[in-house]
Amino acid sequence: MKMIKTALTALIALAFVGIASAQTTVRITGSTAFRAATVTAIQNILNPGYTYGYIGSSVTGANQSTFVGTTKTGNLSVIVKCSWGGSVGGVQTIAQQSPVVTTALPYISETNALTATGLVLTAATAALDSPANADIAMSDSFQSSTAFIGVGFNTLVDTVVGVVPFVWTKGRHSDDAVTASLANVSNITPLLARAVLAGGAPVSMFTGVEADSTVYVYAMGRDEDSGTRLTAFADSGFGVFGNPLQYEATVASGAITAVAPYRAQTVLGTPYTAGHSGYSSGGTLATTLNTPVATAARDALNSKFALIAYFGVNDANGVNGGNNNLTYNGVAYSAENVRQGRYTFWGFEHLMYRSTLAGNTKTVADQIATQIRTTDAAVSGVLLSTMRVSRVTEGAVITRN
Secondary structure, three states: OHHHHHHHHHHHHHHHHHHHOEEEEEEEEEOOHHHHHHHHHHHHEEOOOEEEEEEEEOOOOOOEEEEEHHHHHOEEEEEEEEEEEOOHHHHHHEEEEEOOOOOOOOOOOOHHHHOEEEOOOOOOOOEEEOOOOEEEEEEEEHHHHHOOOOOOEEOOEEEEEEEEEEEEEEEOOHHHHHHHHHOOOEEEOOHHHHHHOOOEEEEEHHHHOOHHHHOOOEEOOEOOHHHHHHHHHHHHHOOOOOOOOEEEEEEOEEEEEEEEOOOOOEEEOOOEEEOOOOEEEEHHHHHHHHHOOOOOOOOOOOOOEEEEEEEEEEOOOHHHHHHOEEEEEEEEOOOHHHOOOOOOOOOEEEEEEEOOOOOHHHHHHHHHHHHHOHHHHHHHHHHHHHEEOOOOOOOOOOEEE
């Protein structure tokens, strides 16, 4: 009997080893602008009873998350790991041949996600994997719009899965007079966008009121990893590889007390001078822009100032609940305005992977792509099937389908 029990125990152990070895691990990186739609799609392709863990305030807004379960189609045992950063960096991660690039943030180990459903973790409590290359990149931009194409880079398989809209959003101010002026700032044009990206513009250029000329509007924005930045620069005509002057805010005691050109830093292996770069996260940028400028705050010219920035729609909702969003060329963002071609500040969302991706990993990648394309793109943007217009690349002429 003891031998039978021993043999049975060994068989059970081997069975678990077999199950573990049969699990397919899929690693995803890239765009935060379509993060909520992608995470929703991952959950929707899995059978009930899957488990997950994440670092952040919500699973759809977390920069890192891991899901463990089986797929509804094919009953594949999978571990799906997400480590979000930016579109351009996501493209580089899976396109660059040498040196191999890993995600900026490590993936959460599945051991965190096996014990409970919806386990909320922190950087201190999470078990993290060793650096690993991604299998999939979500991108707001075509590979051809980035620097990561041609010799030394993989030509990626690109599935367009949705339309990702963006908005310009104004900040808040503690000074009553400035607040009154900002109340009249409701619209931005591509020319005004280029002006603020080039270094700033007086509020009077937005309002037409001469008294507003003493207050300047400065642009805060994203770093060179960001597809949101790429689309904002393309659609305004500033140029994808233009040289902006973006600002960084100093926050103290719940208020913005000063601004200065964003500090010099190296992004995706390239060094940039002060003013060229920006915030690494749309969520962080939204939190900063949602912080009111202090009444006593002054710029380098000892003048009052206001702030403006560009976002994906989900992140823009972090600034005064979305109530500070501006119209673009006089048209308010709505899914219907995007569909009909009236609102033009948008791009396509892409799910990309290397042509060598194969087996169950490719199968799961394609299931996620199909789920986003057919259903869940609406969580972060607009379904392709509902679009009445199209364009060939970011900022290009919009044509009727």
